[in-house]
Amino acid sequence: xxxxxxxxxxxxxxxxxxxxxxxxxxxxxxxxxxxxxxxxxxxxxxxxxxxxxxxxxxxxxxxxxxxxxxxxxxxxxxxxxxxxxxxxxxxxxxxxxxxxxxxxxxxxxxxxxxxxxxxxxxxxxxxxxxxxxxxxxxxxxxxxxxxxxxxxxxxxxxxxxxxxxxxxxxxxxxxxxxxxxxxxxxxxxxxxxxxxxxxxxxxxxxxxxxxxxxxxxxxxxxxxxxxxxxxxxxxxxxxxxxxxxxxxxxxx
Numbered sequence: 001x002x003x004x005x006x007x008x009x010x011x012x013x014x015x016x017x018x019x020x021x022x023x024x025x026x027x028x029x030x031x032x033x034x035x036x037x038x039x040x041x042x043x044x045x046x047x048x049x050x051x052x053x054x055x056x057x058x059x060x061x062x063x064x065x066x067x068x069x070x071x072x073x074x075x076x077x078x079x080x081x082x083x084x085x086x087x088x089x090x091x092x093x094x095x096x097x098x099x100x101x102x103x104x105x106x107x108x109x110x111x112x113x114x115x116x117x118x119x120x121x122x123x124x125x126x127x128x129x130x131x132x133x134x135x136x137x138x139x140x141x142x143x144x145x146x147x148x149x150x151x152x153x154x155x156x157x158x159x160x161x162x163x164x165x166x167x168x169x170x171x172x173x174x175x176x177x178x179x180x181x182x183x184x185x186x187x188x189x190x191x192x193x194x195x196x197x198x199x200x201x202x203x204x205x206x207x208x209x210x211x212x213x214x215x216x217x218x219x220x221x222x223x224x225x226x227x228x229x230x231x232x233x234x235x236x237x238x239x240x241x242x243x244x245x246x247x248x249x250x251x252x
Contacts, residue, residue, distance in 0.1 A: 029057055029058040029059075029236075030058070030059055030237050030238070030239060031055060031056065031057050031058075031064060031224075031236055031237070031238040031239070032055075032056045032057075032059060032060045032238075032239050032240075033053060033054065033055045033056070033222075033238055033239070033240040033241075034053070034054040034055075034240070034241050034242075035051065035052070035053055035054075035240060035241070035242040035243070036051070036052040036242075036243050036245075037049065037050075037051050037052075037242065037243070037244045037245070038050050038244075038245050038246075038247060039244075039245075039246050039247065040246070040247040040249050041246065041249065042249060044075065045074055045075050045076075046072070046073070046074060046075075047072075047073045047075065048070070048071070048072050048073070049070070049071055049073065050068070050069065050070045050071070051067065051068070051069040051071075052067070052068060052069075053065060053066070053067035053068075053069075054066060055067070057094065062092065062094060063092040064091070064092060064094075065089060065090065065091050065092070066089070066090040067087060067088065067089045067090075068087070068088045069085055069086070069087045069088075070085060070086055071083050071084065071085025071086070072084055072085070078115065079114060079115050079116060080112070080113070080114055080115070081112070081113050081115075082110075082111070082112050082113075083110070083111045083112075083113070084108075084109070084110050085108075085109055085111075086106070086107070086108055086109075087105070087106070087107045087108075087109065087131070088104070088105070088106055089104070089105040089106075089107070090102065090103075090104055090105075091103050091104075091105070098140075099138075100136070100138035100140070100147045100149075101147060103135070103136040103138060104136050105133055105134065105135045105136065106133075106134045107131045107132055107133040107134065108131075108132050109129055109130060109131040109132065110129070110130050111127055111128060111129035111130070112127075112128050113125055113126065113127045113128075114126045121166050121167055122164065122165070122166045123164070123165045123166070124162070124163070124164055125161075125162070125163040125165075126160070126161075126162055126163075127159075127160065127161040127162075127163070128158075128159075128160055129158070129159040129160075129161075130156065130157075130158055131156065131157045131158075131159065132154070132156055133154065133155045133156070133157060134152045134153070134154055135152065135153050135154075135155060136149055136152060137149070137150050137151045137152065137153050138150065154191070155188070155189075156188075156189040156190070156191065156193055157186060157187065157188055157189060157199065158186075158187040158189055158193075159184060159185070159186050159187070160184065160185050160187075161182050161183070161184035161185075161202075162182060162183055162184075163180070163181070163182040164179075164180075164181045164182065165178055165179065165180050165181075166178060166179045167179075174210070174212045174213055175209070175210060175211060175212070176209070176210045177207070177208070177209055177210075178207075178208050178209070178210060178216075179206070179207060179208075180204070180205075180206040180207070180208055180218060180220065181204065181205055181206070182202070182203075182204045183201070183202065183203050183204070184201070184202040184204075185198065185200075185201050186198070186199040186200035186201070186202075187199065197227065198227050199226070199227055200224065200225065200226050200227065201224075201225040202222055202223070202224055202225075203222065203223045203225075204220055204221075204222040204223075204240075205220060205221055205222075206218045206219065206220030206221075206240070206242070207219055207220070208242070213246065214245060214246045214247075214248055215243075215244070215245055215246075216243075216244045217241075217242070217243055217244075218240075218241070218242040218243075218244070219239075219240070219241055219242075220239075220240045220242065221237070221238070221239060221240075222237075222238040222239075222240055223235065223236075223237065223238070224236040224237075224238055
């Protein structure tokens with residue numbers, strides 16, 4: 001009975017996210033994202049990994065982002081871990097946009113994660129990440145209609161994500177159908193880490209299948225809410241296919 005109440009609360013949160021933003025600007029262009037996450041665990045404490053994100057717009061017609069994110073994680077115990085990583089993000093502007101056609105971002109980030117279980121079936125994780133971003137700045141020459149890179153801007157950003165995973169049905173000894181839900185808030189920060197404003201919110205609902213301890217595939221819908229200005233918002237629907245692969249490493 002507790003599990004049913006929990007799933008209903010997740011459904012309520014998902015619906016509330018839409019209803020609370022009905023006045024926001026909507027886009028009809030569905031984004032299609034592909035996410036490949038590979039990890040290699042050397043022992044009970046050390047793990048390395050990489051994320052590859054390929055993000056396309058309007059049913060894969062246009063490029064939006066290419067992201068590469070390698071990282072190193074140290075697990076203090078099964079419930080707490082610390083990570084440091086680097087991200088490269090290449091971004092393309094939509095056709096007809098007033099932004100530069102392409103820009104790059106490089107950032108270094110640190111995060112800590114806490115993990116716990118509500119019961120045998122439901123796992124919860126809390127992730128706190130600080131990003132230190134170096135973002136390309138561009139200038140548009142109206143006479144020649146050319147874009148010229150002028151500088152890099154340094155920015156800080158904080159992100160908090162709460163993730164919930166639950167096995168729905170076990171189909172074999174190491175195979176299972178699972179539910180994956182998370183909500184993540186993005187907070188822009190000034191140089192001294194002071195709060196500058198809410199930037200974005202992700203609400204994610206995914207259904208995945210674990211084939212074995214190394215391989216899992218997931219199909220999800222994500223609702224992205226961006227704060228452009230105080231009164232200007234943008235909601236974007238995203239369909240995402242994710243593959244998670246753990247490299248089998250023989251531990252000495």
